[in-house]
Amino acid sequence: MLKGIDINETLEFVSTQDSSDNPTRFLIKNIPIRSKMSIFSGALDKKGDFDISKMQEKAVDIFKAGVAGILNLNGVDYKEVNDEVVNRVSFAILIEVVGKVLEFNFASEGEAKN
Secondary structure (H helix, E strand, O other), X not given: OOOOOOOOOEEEEOOOOOOOOOOOEEEEEOOOHHHHHHHHOXXXXXXXXXXXXXXXXXXXXXXXXXXXXXXXXXXXXXXXXXXXXHOOXXXXXXXXXXXXXXXXXXXXXXXXXX
């Protein structure tokens, strides 16, 4: 039996670089299938694996599509993740969050449990 995706499921993620007592939390969400098709078109290599260079080009799009909100970024909560908000996040943390978005959206159930 197949298990359907809960499109409303979210995961709170804290960057490994944030060791504060009240860390910034990124709300990772499932990206709707139409958005996945749009964002990831042309991002697969001939073997069917993600082409890393294409993924880097799409990092901001992946971040915006896969983050439902950000809590406690400079003491402010953001319910909408737009370009202005993305520009407040350092590049290293943006890449870390994008990795978590990809893991959350594409890992098999067995991989996600590990």
